[in-house]
Amino acid sequence: MRQRSLIAITAALAAGALTLTACGSRDDDGGSDSGNGGGGTTVVIGVDAPLTGDLSALGLGIKNSADLAAKTANKDKHVEGITFKVEALDDQGQPSVGQQNASQFVANDKVLGVVGPLNSSVGESMQQVFESGNMALVSPANTGPSLTQGPDWRTEKKRPFKTYFRTATTDAIQGPFAAQYVFNDFKKTKAFVIDDKKTYGAGLAGTFTDEFKKLGGKIVGTEHINPDTKDFSAVATKVKNSGADVVYYGGEYPQAGPLSKQIKGTGAKIPLVGGDGIYSADFIKLAGASGTGDLATSVGAPVEELPSAKEFVANYKTEGYKEPFEAYGGYSYDSAWAIIEAVKAVVEKNDGKLPDDARAQVVEAMQNVSFDGVTGKVSFDEFGDATNKQLTVYAVENGDWKAVKSGTYTG
Amino acid sequence: MNELPQQLVNGLLLGSMYGLIAIGYTMVYGIVQLINFAHGEIFMTGAFGALTVYIYILPDGTSMLIALPLMILGAVIVSVTVAIGAERFAYRPLRGGPRLAPLITAIGLSLALQQAVWAWYPDAKSARTFPQIEGGPFHIGSITLQTGSIFLLIAAPVSMAFLGYFVMKTRTGRGMQATAQDPDTAKLMGVNTDRIIVIAFALGAVFAAIGGVAYGLEYGHVDFKMGFILGLKAFTAAVLGGIGNIYGAMIGGVVLGVAETLATAYIGDIPGLGQFGSQSWADVWAFILLILVLLFRPQGLLGERVADRA
Numbered sequence: 001m002r003q004r005s006l007i008a009i010t011a012a013l014a015a016g017a018l019t020l021t022a023c024g025s026r027d028d029d030g031g032s033d034s035g036n037g038g039g040g041t042t043v044v045i046g047v048d049a050p051l052t053g054d055l056s057a058l059g060l061g062i063k064n065s066a067d068l069a070a071k072t073a074n075k076d077k078h079v080e081g082i083t084f085k086v087e088a089l090d091d092q093g094q095p096s097v098g099q100q101n102a103s104q105f106v107a108n109d110k111v112l113g114v115v116g117p118l119n120s121s122v123g124e125s126m127q128q129v130f131e132s133g134n135m136a137l138v139s140p141a142n143t144g145p146s147l148t149q150g151p152d153w154r155t156e157k158k159r160p161f162k163t164y165f166r167t168a169t170t171d172a173i174q175g176p177f178a179a180q181y182v183f184n185d186f187k188k189t190k191a192f193v194i195d196d197k198k199t200y201g202a203g204l205a206g207t208f209t210d211e212f213k214k215l216g217g218k219i220v221g222t223e224h225i226n227p228d229t230k231d232f233s234a235v236a237t238k239v240k241n242s243g244a245d246v247v248y249y250g251g252e253y254p255q256a257g258p259l260s261k262q263i264k265g266t267g268a269k270i271p272l273v274g275g276d277g278i279y280s281a282d283f284i285k286l287a288g289a290s291g292t293g294d295l296a297t298s299v300g301a302p303v304e305e306l307p308s309a310k311e312f313v314a315n316y317k318t319e320g321y322k323e324p325f326e327a328y329g330g331y332s333y334d335s336a337w338a339i340i341e342a343v344k345a346v347v348e349k350n351d352g353k354l355p356d357d358a359r360a361q362v363v364e365a366m367q368n369v370s371f372d373g374v375t376g377k378v379s380f381d382e383f384g385d386a387t388n389k390q391l392t393v394y395a396v397e398n399g400d401w402k403a404v405k406s407g408t409y410t411g
Numbered sequence: 412m413n414e415l416p417q418q419l420v421n422g423l424l425l426g427s428m429y430g431l432i433a434i435g436y437t438m439v440y441g442i443v444q445l446i447n448f449a450h451g452e453i454f455m456t457g458a459f460g461a462l463t464v465y466i467y468i469l470p471d472g473t474s475m476l477i478a479l480p481l482m483i484l485g486a487v488i489v490s491v492t493v494a495i496g497a498e499r500f501a502y503r504p505l506r507g508g509p510r511l512a513p514l515i516t517a518i519g520l521s522l523a524l525q526q527a528v529w530a531w532y533p534d535a536k537s538a539r540t541f542p543q544i545e546g547g548p549f550h551i552g553s554i555t556l557q558t559g560s561i562f563l564l565i566a567a568p569v570s571m572a573f574l575g576y577f578v579m580k581t582r583t584g585r586g587m588q589a590t591a592q593d594p595d596t597a598k599l600m601g602v603n604t605d606r607i608i609v610i611a612f613a614l615g616a617v618f619a620a621i622g623g624v625a626y627g628l629e630y631g632h633v634d635f636k637m638g639f640i641l642g643l644k645a646f647t648a649a650v651l652g653g654i655g656n657i658y659g660a661m662i663g664g665v666v667l668g669v670a671e672t673l674a675t676a677y678i679g680d681i682p683g684l685g686q687f688g689s690q691s692w693a694d695v696w697a698f699i700l701l702i703l704v705l706l707f708r709p710q711g712l713l714g715e716r717v718a719d720r721a
Contacts, residue, residue, distance in 0.1 A: 052529065053636070056536045197691055224691040228640050230630050233421035234675035235690050241414045254538065258630055266417075267548055267555045285540055288631050 040081035041354055045070055045339050046105040047332075048098060048116035048126070051090035054254035057282045058118055061326030062140060063088045066115045068316055069336035079344040081352055085110075086336075091117055095125035102126040106133030112362050113138065113339035115332055120144030120200040127161045134360045138165045138338055140331030143276065143299070144199045145172040145207075148383040157383065163363050165384040167331045167338065167375065169299045169391060171200070174275050175207025177391045177409040178248065178297045182273055183215040185393075185405065186295070188246035192221045192239045192270075194259070195250035204275045205250030212248075220244045227255050232262045240268040252277040257286020264290035271295060279327045284396055294396045295404075300375040301390050302403040303330040312374040334373035338380075341369040417554050418676045419669060424560050424629065426668020427567035431622035432645035433652065433660035434574065435494075435615025441591045441655035442611045443506070448517035449497055451642015452524035453490050453616050458541070458623030458633040459528060460489025465542045475544045479562075479624075482542075486620035493524070494616035498609055521639070528635040538634040541627030559628030566621050571661055574614070578657065583610060591655070647701055653714020662712060671697050 047066045049059035063086070070084035089105070091098040098117050105111045106129055113136040117123050123142040130137040139147075148166065150158035182188050191212055195205035202224075209219055221242040223235050232255075239247055240263070247263060247270055249256050256278040263270055272278075272287075272294045279296040287294060303309045303325075312333055316325055325332075342365035346358060355361055370379040376388045389408050394401040435450045447453075464485030469478055501520050505513045528535050547558035556564075578584040589597040590607045598604050626641075627633050644667065652663025674696035675689065704712065 052536055054537055054634070222689075224689040226691045226694060229690075229693075230637070231425050232690065233424065234418055234672040234693075237414050237417045237421060238676060257538075258632070261631055265548060265555070265557050267550070282537055286538060286632055288540075288543070 040083065042083045042085055042110060043112050043343055043354070044085050044087050044108065044110040045336055046108075046111045046114035046116070047086055047088035047336075048091050048101045048105070048114055048122075049088065049118050050093040051088065053092050055093045055118060055252060057280055057323065058141070058326050058328060059090075059093075060323040061329045062116060062118060062332040064319075064321040064323060065140075065312075065316070065325050065329040065332035066336040068312070068319055068321075069333045069340065071319065072315065073337075073340045078340060079347055082343060082347060082354070084340060084343075087111070091119075091122050093119050093122065095119075095122050098122035099125040099129060102129035102133075102137075106130065106135060111135070112343055112358055113366075115140060115335040115339065117142070118328070119198070120147060120203070121198050123147055123164075124199055127164050130163045131161045134163060134363060136163055136165060136339060136342065136359075136363045136366050138167065138335040138366070140167050140335045141276070141328045142166050142200075143168055143171045143174055144203050145170040146199075146203075148385045159383045162384070165335075165338070165366055165380050167334045167373075167378060167386045167388075168276070168328070169386060169389050171203045171207050171275065173389055173409045174297055174299065174391060175204045175209075175250075176211035177407075178273055178275065178295075178393070179208050179211035179215060179217070180409075181297070181393050181405060182246055182248070182295075183212060183217050186246070186271075186273075188271075189217050190220045190242075190244045190246070191217055192223070192242050192244035192247045193219055193250070194223045194225060194235065194239075194247060196227045196252070196255060197224045198227070198251065200275075200277060201249075201251035203250070204277075205248065208248050208250070225251070225255060225259070227251070230255075230258050232259045233265075235259070236262040236266050236268075239263050239270060240266040244270055246270060247272045249274045249278065253280045253283035253286065257283045257288075257291070260287040260291050260294055273297075276327055279394055279401060281324065281326070281401075284399055284401070287396070291396050292398075296394045296401065297391055298327055298394060299391055300330065300388065301406050302392055302394075303374060305403070306330075306374070306376065308372050308376065309374045330374035334375050334378045337371065337373055338366060338369050338378060341371055342366045345369070413553060414676065416552065418672050420554050420556070420560075422669030422672030423665060424563055424668070425672060426648075426665035427563050427661075428622055428625060428629070428641070428664070429645045429648040429668055430661040430664025431567055431570065431618045431625065432641060433648040433664045434570075434618045434657060436646050436649040437652070437654055437657060437660040438587075438611045438615045440649070441657075442587060442594075443502075443608055444510070445502060445513050446517065446646065447497070447502075447612075447615075448514065448642070448646075449501075449520040449524060450615065450619060451638030451640075451645065452521050453494050453497070453638070454619035454623045454626075454642065454645075455633070455635065455638030456493050456524060456528065456623075457486040457490035457616070457620030458627050458637065459532060459535070460620065461486040461624045461627060462539060462541060462633060463489075475542065478542065479544070483621065483624050486624050487617050490616040490620035490623065491613045494612045494619075495609060498612040503605075503608075521642075525635050525639070532635070535635050538632040540632050541630075543631060544628060557629070559625075559631075562628050563625040566625055567661070570618055570621055571658070574618070574657060577614070583607070587611060644697070647697065651701055651704055651711055653711025656711070656713045659711055659713030666712065667697055667700070670700050 049062040089101040120142045195201040260272040276298040279298040345365040346361040392406040461482035544558040648664035652659030671693040
């Protein structure tokens, strides 16, 4: 019997280990010195993003861009008497870790607002904590519609949390925008839809499917993949035999890259299309040479082309950050700047000092911020969504993303 | 088009990878009754060893024809070093202690190795691209094969044949069998059991290293977490095949790989049960299979009914 019980203990330990890795390394010293200059009171802007693991390329871009916003505000003495400081926590793309981070931010009196997170599922887990703490959370990257418009957003929009804002557009716009491009411009009519079952991926796949069918396209197959594995050969074979001429993937680049590679590996020349979650240099690395021609939609106009963004790109370079700003750099800068603008409004209203209920007032002020940011005009509608609804289609060309079409989605 | 042959090949490939790692679990278990949970990480460090040889030692643009044997060598050296080090410093001091102690050490070691690669290997915080063999894909009837997959298809049976020969025909191999049956008696008969245990760890690591190279060639990239899930699956394969049985590990791996692939390909097609299908459920079916085997054949597919020992 000893042996059987050993197997049982082992299985239990294995399950425990699975949970353990989910909260493996924690990067507590994430805070970085944003320089002095404002003097007086220090206000901390929190950043929550995956700083390690698969999605760290995007996460580090978010952290650096928020840091740049704080540095710029300090240098220009944008808010008299206030020095901004960025403190970053690593959520590893895990909702449970994100929630712990949220509590940590709320417990820290110096934090007046937080930029992040990257994943919609993580955002979902953090919202209630911020609502209870009456503190503003501004996501540069969450695109799940339910985060701002409630779970029944398809039929009745209702804002669930007044403390949650975002500078990114939603999948309610991104999915259909991709469908229109794929059907009208890319001339593909038979789509195979794959998602990773997460809030972001499944949402995107759903809105794409609806619009694609409405336009007259055919969905020849659907699949859900398990984000923990890298073997998608069975799915790739199904895609090949389905007669699809395009694959839409709702999910992120760590799976999208290998998926694209393995689909092409079957000998099928079917391009993969995804959302902003695959718009990363790492997607191209993982998809390999055969990824040429794959498409991604991303929120906003290409950051490098907007005049308001040139300065951001130049400053980012000057600061010498090790990692590129990636897909959400501009949005993260604007998210941090929205917090800075809100703090400024609150401080000015209170004769140059932070009031006692600064957090609550920052949330109120957030609702009314309006400025020309890196990604265009930044302001929030009654749901906390960005009023700027621009999107861009990018294609992989010569090992790089190249913008092919920019526009606004009109229903 | 009939996709069954292709799906079977997909399953065979995935299963061979499980099998190569499962051998390490099974061999160590067979000899010291320890489930080396850090074995998945030995596989992972092997892959990084191969990557290191290609990127940092060989000159740029070396042909894979020359590079591949050297990469395998690099992978083997790294994996074996890690495995022997783990045995010497993490497991040997605990031998004779409660059974649970080395198991917990193994999990700790597994996390430590992951974090070490994460922290110290250049740019290993996200996936690193692995060099690919030029050419392909090849078409055999309705089956399409990547060049990288061919490596795995050849490496797995060749490794097995070698291992079979080693265990059955060599002096050391017979020493391993003796130690597995009864370490104390084996010791009395003049078998150096400490040496045998080290060899079992090292041999398991060699296969894990080959598996690591195969993984890199198959999927085109390696990352610090790759050993964890694959290690658990390989452990499952070892139990499925009958833990302690070398051929059982390979067969368990292949059965598991084929089951997962076929579940992904076909279970979604049950009318009205669409939500049970697709790849996100592959693991569920794999573990249901494991439970069924353990219920009706607790010793695993090829395992013998071992009298309780120790």
